[in-house]
Amino acid sequence: MTQTEYHTPVLLEETVTWLVTDPDGIYVDGTLGGGGHTQALLSRLSSKARVYGIDQDDDALQEVRERIGGDPRLELIKGNFGYMKTLLPPDVIGKVTGILLDLGVSSHQIDEPERGFSFQADGPLDMRMSDLRSQTAAQVVNDYEYEDLRNIFFEYGEERQSSRIARTIIENRPIATTSELKKVIQKVAKGPHAVKSVARIFQAIRIEVNRELEMLETALSQGLEILKEDGRYVIISYHSLEDRLVKMFFKTGNTEGTLHKDFYGNDIKPVEMLTPKIVTASEEEIQRNPRARSARMRVAAKKSEVA
Ligand SMILES: C[S@@+](CC[C@H](N)C(=O)[O-])C[C@H]1O[C@@H](n2cnc3c(N)ncnc32)[C@H](O)[C@@H]1O
Structure with missing residues (x-):
């Protein structure tokens, strides 16, 4: 098996x-x-x-x-x-x-809400694959400068609305949970493809957190x-x-x-x-x-x- x-x-x-x-x-x-x-x-x-x-x-x-x-x-x-x-x-x-x-x-890892990887469940913004890492998703979302956030979303998420999403995140800080982050992204990403933008932003943050x-x-x-x-x-x-x-x-x-x-x-x-x-x-x-x-x-x- x-x-x-x-x-x-x-x-x-x-x-x-x-x-x-x-x-x-x-x-x-x-x-x-x-x-x-x-x-x-x-x-x-x-x-x-x-x-x-x-x-x-x-x-x-x-x-x-x-x-x-x-x-x-x-x-x-x-x-x-x-x-x-x-x-x-x-x-x-x-x-x-x-x-x-x-x-x-x-x-x-995705199925455990407390790991913070999934936007389909509520959990803390963590996304670390390991306790060997110290930086969490919450630190990326709440502490990064505008340019850094935008670049991560653009490069690692290949998200076209990277600038607007980065700006909206900064306006809505502090963000503590996966559900809060999803809601903030959806202020920018609307319509039938909104979920794809949410997935891309979560992917980008995960890639950054885990290098x-x-x-x-x-x-x-x-x-x-x-x-x-x-x-x-x-x-x-x-x-x-x-x-x-x-x-x-x-x-x-x-x-x-x-x-x-x-x-x-x-x-x-x-x-x-x-x-x-x-x-x-x-x-x-x-x-x-x-x-x-x-x-x-x-x-x-x-x-x-x-x-
Ligand atoms: C897609 S799963 C692998 C599934 C596995 N092949 C199986 O058959 O169950 C990826 C696993 O790799 C680990 N992982 C990802 N990046 C890693 C890294 N840089 N170093 C060590 N482990 C890593 C994750 O923690 C996760 O458990």
Whole structure:
């Protein structure tokens, strides 16, 4: 049973098929969540394999510990995948067969109103995925200057009414709860698409609070040190900003998307994209699990030689 009330894993079969190239290998699940992917991964591996399951959220670690924590091949680690290189034991650096990142928040995190991720329930403006973070959504909403708020909404939420929403938030401070924030956004965003603006603003604040794009960038570049030759990245993103970073990194080996050249003018490409087209969920999966609709999976391998 990999589907739990905690979280239904997305693209499960596709993930495990792309990730497992060696049943005796060493794997890192950087986004353990409810452990659905990890459990399926373990079922394909031999008794010699090892899996390091990382999550920054105690709830995820607790859930997985209770369900599959007894598996001697699995080691659970609390921390941010952006610091993967320091979280993993030094002897596995450069030897990892595959890294999985299934980005974003779990259904469990969204379903708990007191975590403050959902605008469909009332809760405090928190949105931290981890108690390792100190800045809450309330601090972003109530303390940020106008320009910073506007830029976050524009860049991370891709919201067209960013300026007006930022100004209206400032006029209505202090804002303490998710319902209050939703009402303030709806003073600007009206009509049938208002809910989309609310979702975009909540997404933007969540990305800011958890430094999601920065952590993804660091994890991608640390992967080059952690993976062995031909070791794979399997990354599932849920919005275009994440997917753009992943795509650029897989094409060029850096998140600026600039191809560097060697002394002879040849392109240096430390990774090779194995999925020229993104992998998406089937209609059948989307029917079963609507969250799968926005999932975009990309896979790349670390190349042996830069050439
Ligand atoms: C989409 S869920 C993963 C679900 C999981 N694949 C499963 O099958 O249940 C994302 C999980 O990653 C965690 N997470 C997100 N960003 C993280 C980061 N930078 N470092 C560590 N964990 C992170 C979240 O706390 C959440 O539990």
